[in-house]
Amino acid sequence: MQRDTDNFEHKILANESLYKGFYQMNKLSIAHQRFEGGEQRIERELLNRPNAVCVLLVDLAAGKFVFVEQFRVGAMHTPNPWLIELVAGLIDKDETPEEVGRREAMEEAGVELGRMEFITKYFPSPGGTNEWIYLYVAEVDSRQASGIHGLAEEGEDIRVLTPSIDEGLGWLAEGRINNAASIIACQWLQLNLDRLRLTWA
Template sequence: MSDNLKWTLLSSQYVHKGPWATLRADKCQMPDGRIVPEYFVLEYPNWVNAVAVTQEGKILMVRQYRHAANIVSLEIPGGVIDGDEKPEDAMRRELLEETGYRFDSMEPLCTIYANPSTANNKTFCYLATGGVKVQEQELDDHEELIIEEYTIDEVKQLLADNKIAQALHCTSLFYALGKMGK
């Protein structure tokens, strides 16, 4: 990226601070000197997600309600990185909590941004393989997840039929399928 495209941050002011999302207004100067008086930025914690493959070769997915979009969404497991937790550790924790599975291997797939024009967080995506069920789910207070297993061909068809609405999860699935040569 060329440095001459970068804006200079002149000041920041917080509009709202919450546990899951924070809104700030930045005053910036563009390279040509123009001033952007209020550029709103959503601050979210960083996230992790994983394409989780069991020892039997099935991909674990979770079905849950997503209130902001008012949909029941088919997704891959994932969640928020807690504090200074390492992304891989967060992913292993989330997999265990959401699915009850432990995985032999955790391979980074990509690091992506949900919407870099308005949000500052990133998502660390993994391919988890060799999954074995070791416990029951340990869900957060507002989580209700149904675990489902799919073959690789079934996941490919779900993607082709636009049955997976979460864009970050589609991205991870496409990266994982490519890595697996599928």
């Protein structure tokens, strides 16, 4: 569908580097077209992050999810900063999103993936970062999934969880699953579970 904003214009007037480490922060001065005509000028800080891949692991034969649980610094202000999540990783090498998903499933949960299906691609927080998330669902044998995983050189301490699908969706309803990729993927599964059971049978 063609949108009127497809022809809107914007330009960067100034770009100042504030920090450069694992991520990079820049201060931008931007001019963009206004809905009612004319020009709007704004200043924003932009966090430049590599794009990421998140994969919901499902064992339909056993009726189970495979989630991972790990400490997240951005959740330290909450009662429990150990979050229940999908396996995930950054696209920081010459890899396709699917290759990243398969690599991360082995690194974080010790499992090999079967079929993968693309769910969607979205901005997690476009008001301040340019990161895209590539979201997938993949079939897995949950009997392979257990224990503690992660790369020591990346400071990872990751525990594998294998709840039933009903239990995992209960965690979603209770708010125990509280990060965007996991919420979107689990809600997608609720809408597509019957179709997935037919196509992956």
